[in-house]
Amino acid sequence: MQTSTSWRSFRMAAWLGWLIESNWTDPFLFAVYSIVKPLSGAAILVVMYGIITQGNFDSALFPYIYLGNAFYIYVGAVMTGVSWAVVDDREHYKTLKYMYIAPIYIPVYLLGRGAARFITGSIAVIITILTGVLFLKVPLQVSEIDWLLFSVTLLVGIVMLAMLGLLLAGVTLTTARHEGFIGEATAAALYIFSGAVFPLDVLPNWLRPIGFFMPTTYWLELLRRSLVGNVAQAFPTLSNFSNMQILGVLLGLSLFFGIVSLQVFKVCDRIARERGMIDRTTNY
């Protein structure tokens, strides 16, 4: 039975991506790497919080910060993972041109490469949240989780991040010396404007509209609400919006950015092909 080109592209890219992400070392060191890195990032915020609040982990702000930071791991992993596949294949393995002439769909291939980063990101997210629940009194009760809202939100968010990654991948195709920075800079900027670790109200007034235009703001808010319910709704930023309203905004913005991403990738792909950038190596 002949599988569709899209599914084949995605499946093989995901498998290839997983091999690249995981086979650089033995399983023990890989496990250490997967655990230490995200926990250290979370621990910085935990220590900062602990110093200022004198260890008051019962405040509503703590789960806000902790869960926001935990799920933000997906932003770096998925979004940067899709765009980084261009750098990896073009510069390091020098196989991008072969991917272009193979019977696969390049955008789907790149999304598949991001799938592996989704898996490694999920490991990091789960470990971070488990640590928070077990050792830091994050008030997450399994019986009170809105699983439907959580599942839908997570799925929409991952697709949204993957499409943003595709946009960055398109830009990366046409750049030579800054491609390593593009994904990281975007993730770092979204960290400020998404309300990941502080409410948007902390930002100066003139910067807040940027945050309200980012789909990640609503994504993180919904994830918090689905996991810790009333605690997340205690902050005024989006407290006037119901879950369904926020979900609607998230879907709308995700659709908008998804369409923009596809168009940008299409244009950048054409430019890269016209200028012979697909098989160009720059040693950067």
Added chain:
Amino acid sequence: MNAVSSKYSRKDTGWRLFLKTIIARAYPRIIGQQREVSWLLFEVVMPMLAVCSYVFVYRALKAPEEYIGFVVMGGAMTAFWMNVLWSMSSQLYWEKETGNLALYIMAPNSMMAILLGMALGGMVATAMRAVAVTVFGTLMFAVEFEVTSYLQLFAVFMLAMIALYGLGMMMASAFLLFGREAWHMANLAQEPIFLASGFYFPIKSLPFWVAAGASIIPLTLGMDAMRQLVFPSGFRLGFLDVRTEIIILAILSVVFVAVAKFLLAYVEKLAVREGRITESRR
């Protein structure tokens, strides 16, 4: 008249060659890197984004204003740690990947001079970026500094840099033996070091032995001493007193540079023997 005997051709040896090698290796980092304006932009903007994030976290927590200053200082110093990780430690690995490492080893100069050149160039280039981050952070967040001793501040900074880049030279030698895991090792050494070294908070907040262990990273004590010298309340939040930290940094400087020399010679011999100079294990 041929090229060897012509007016501008002179064969340098000994300390002249050593010095010329340092300058030659430092040149691309000081001059060449500034030619790519976008890199300048990114290398200031990226740390500033991290600074802004942590500043807003402290603002959300209603932290005392000196903590904002700690974040700005920590953000500036992350530039040095990132430079040590990616432009020192990983550099020889990348040189191996691009085929330059064999040329370095074949050339009639000292690998130590090459590493010193990398260190000097990296230090100067990164200092410019750190100053930019400090200036922008100070202006954006109205940070106030009150330096109690410029002499001690200079001593702390210079010793921290020498020790840090000595550590970078040691790591460059070690990374020479790595394959693809080099990138992941460098990646792994970011957040844990930011945490253990107290880039964004006083290390006195950590358990004593954790802070003591983290003091092997020169920036730990360097930043702790600089906080005590630059912020009015710094003395309350210091891990050790400034004089003790200066002495420790001086010891680390000597030890790291000396060990780097021996480690480089040993690893180079090992790499040559095992054929890793031109190996690319992607």
